[in-house]
Amino acid sequence: xxxxxxxxxPAILLVISCIACNTEETKYAEDxxxxxxxxxxxxxxxxxxxxxxxxxxxxxxxxxxxxxxxxSNLQVSEAQAQELSESMSEMIEEAKSLQKNKPNxxxxxxxxxxKKDLPKDLSTYLYMKVDSFPQKLLPNNTKNLYIGAxxxxxxxxxxGLSNExxxxxxxxxxxxxxxxxxxxxxxxxxxxxxxxxxEQSYKATVICGIFNFDLAKNMLNFEDQTAxxxxxxxxxxxxKAVEKGNxxxxxxxxxxxxxxxxxxxxxxxxxxxxxxxxxVLQRLEKQQKYDSATLVLESIFEFWGxxxxxxxxxxxxxxxxxxxxxxxxxxxxxxxxxxxYGSLLLQSKKYLDAVEINKKLTQxxxxxxxxxxQLGNAYYNLERLQDSQNAYKKYKEIIAKTGQKSDKKTxxxxxxxxxxx
Numbered sequence: 001x002x003x004x005x006x007x008x009x010p011a012i013l014l015v016i017s018c019i020a021c022n023t024e025e026t027k028y029a030e031d032x033x034x035x036x037x038x039x040x041x042x043x044x045x046x047x048x049x050x051x052x053x054x055x056x057x058x059x060x061x062x063x064x065x066x067x068x069x070x071x072s073n074l075q076v077s078e079a080q081a082q083e084l085s086e087s088m089s090e091m092i093e094e095a096k097s098l099q100k101n102k103p104n105x106x107x108x109x110x111x112x113x114x115k116k117d118l119p120k121d122l123s124t125y126l127y128m129k130v131d132s133f134p135q136k137l138l139p140n141n142t143k144n145l146y147i148g149a150x151x152x153x154x155x156x157x158x159x160g161l162s163n164e165x166x167x168x169x170x171x172x173x174x175x176x177x178x179x180x181x182x183x184x185x186x187x188x189x190x191x192x193x194x195x196x197x198x199e200q201s202y203k204a205t206v207i208c209g210i211f212n213f214d215l216a217k218n219m220l221n222f223e224d225q226t227a228x229x230x231x232x233x234x235x236x237x238x239x240k241a242v243e244k245g246n247x248x249x250x251x252x253x254x255x256x257x258x259x260x261x262x263x264x265x266x267x268x269x270x271x272x273x274x275x276x277x278x279x280v281l282q283r284l285e286k287q288q289k290y291d292s293a294t295l296v297l298e299s300i301f302e303f304w305g306x307x308x309x310x311x312x313x314x315x316x317x318x319x320x321x322x323x324x325x326x327x328x329x330x331x332x333x334x335x336x337x338x339x340x341y342g343s344l345l346l347q348s349k350k351y352l353d354a355v356e357i358n359k360k361l362t363q364x365x366x367x368x369x370x371x372x373x374q375l376g377n378a379y380y381n382l383e384r385l386q387d388s389q390n391a392y393k394k395y396k397e398i399i400a401k402t403g404q405k406s407d408k409k410t411x412x413x414x415x416x417x418x419x420x421x
Contacts, residue, residue: 128185129145130147130158133145133194138215139170146161147187157170158220179209180201183201195208210223210224211223231259232263235257235263241253243276250273251300255303270305270309271329284296309321339370342357355375
């Protein structure tokens with residue numbers, strides 16, 4: 001990590017200093033950085049002292065983009081990237097402080113460029129710009145329209161932004177219009193109307209108010225509104241895909257649902273999805289389409305709907321869940337789905353995932369010989385010999401106690417692996 005840090009800091013400082021250069025020089029530097037291998041970055045000096053001039057020239061937008069480019073070109077783990085980010089925090093804070101204390105410096109202009117179209121006195125509470133508004137319809141000396149408020153709790157207004165950067169209230173938004181400035185918002189001009197849209201709290205319903213306007217008279221009249229709920233639409237599409245046996249397509253639609261517990265009975269819908277998955281797996285197995293079966297099960301167990309099942313840790317919890325709910329999928333069928341998934345992951349050589357699923361199986365079905373056999377095989381392929389031998393020993397204990405069948409070839413392979421050192 002120290003080596004990585006020493007390699008990366010000079011590259012970042014190079015980016016900082018180059019931002020102050022002219023456009024042609026900056027483009028040249030970016031092209032060089034894009035093509036330069038990570039092991040040819042500048043050799044670090046003994047000191048990380050950098051000049052005030054370098055810091056003052058930082059344009060934070062370009063700085064952040066450049067840092068992300070550098071990090072993406074270096075082969076670093078998530079933990080290393082986090083450590084690097086923390087190590088750089090002091091330098092970043094110092095640069096920010098210098099820019100704040102020297103607003104007239106050339107280096108501060110990059111930061112101000114972000115706000116060039118925003119009113120100075122209302123940038124905090126301007127929620128959105130009215131997009132695509134025709135210039136010919138704007139009042140004199142007005143270049144943009146914004147929806148916003150003068151303070152956090154004040155009612156919303158339509159503002160005009162002058163060419164000099166000053167604001168003027170043009171019209172008040174009617175109070176009978178349901179508008180939530182704290183959720184996703186947008187405003188635009190179309191067909192002679194102004195549309196102002198926002199999402200409801202804890203819903204994905206987008207409500208758009210449609211307004212007539214007369215900017216010369218500072219009038220904005222609420223005409224009508226539309227409501228579109230994308231979550232309801234996604235659930236409907238998911239349910240149709242389930243009935244057709246298109247499991248991956250169904251999961252993709254379910255994943256688009258915002259606040260699922262406000263829209264659906266998650267456990268009931270997920271169990272129905274799993275029941276259909278069980279039938280689809282039987283068909284794919286008969287057709288020997290094992291890759292397709294693996295993809296189906298991966299989509300199922302990466303889906304947020306199955307979290308309540310994967311959070312079960314004991315046989316008692318599993319039994320209570322299926323006993324207290326009249327699920328159309330039986331407990332036995334759910335175990336068979338997990339066993340098939342564990343087996344398919346092994347066939348696909350996804351050994352880490354195979355360990356995770358088969359460990360889950362041993363937790364909720366501790367008498368399943370197959371779960372321990374598959375767990376042992378996964379560990380063995382990961383060269384975790386001791387873990388694999390422990391799993392194989394447990395497998396032998398279970399088949400001896402329960403009389404579960406095991407073929408001769410499997411037992412011979414296990415004995416061979418148990419004797420490895």
